[in-house]
Amino acid sequence: MSDSHAIASDLKRSDLARLTGCNLETIRYYENVGLMPDPPRTASGHRRYGAPHVERLNFVMRARDLGFTMEEIRGLLSLVDRGSHTCAEVERMGRHHLDVVRAKIRDLQMIEAVLAGTIARCTGTDTPDCPLLDVLSEGQAVPERVARTSE
Template sequence: MAEKTYSHIPTMTIGPLSEKTGCHIETIRYYERIGIMPSPPRTEGGHRVYREEHLKRLTFIRRSRELGFTLEEIRNLLLLVDGDDFTCDEVKTMTLEHADDVHRKIADLKKLERVLKDMVSQCDRGDVPDCPVIDALFQTKAYPSIATSP
């Protein structure tokens, strides 16, 4: 009964980890390459063997990506988590900054939508070859500048 391996701990290869997290296999390997996922132990043949902690970490990364954090931001969040001396305040600040970014992006896109709709509303005569949209695109400054955030 006593085994020298950790076989009593549930492990998995990259395939199941991929299924459980919804991350593509290539993405998981990519995360390892760029250092936000640790290199897991391998089988003798070289296959990656993951444990519960890897699943947790990858879930965290995935979830953060879904929320639009960049990998750089996630890297920082993970540093805080790993250091385990972070304060809630630091995390809150980062999240609020990100929320602001999102907010700005929404505002930019709304302006954009407005301009596009305006342009289209000019052309309601169907199949004439003269096109107000094209005309507008040739204008240097037909509308107040649209500041699309990077």
């Protein structure tokens, strides 16, 4: 590998934010909650980041984009950091998360069906009679009322 355009290894927090697209404050937050390591500091206490921090933050952000919770990401990172992770372990965590995602989709589709079906019966006129209000007032809004996983 040439060093023709190596990533500068003396990044300020604002540089890291710019390179990753992460919010400036969120970087500090991830540090506080243990998703990012404590970076080295200059004599006056300013954080200095390098290429590994860029990678780590990208990892965290991609995991968040995929809907992993911070707890799950901590789990993934500790697997990787341990240095002896296996694909099986990672896959297990991924599958669990996939189950959660699919459950959310199902819940939202139930909501969509009720909403769409109800609104389709709306007249859109000035009458106070409204199927949606009827559902909210009397109907069983969503067949299984268990928890609100879908939010």
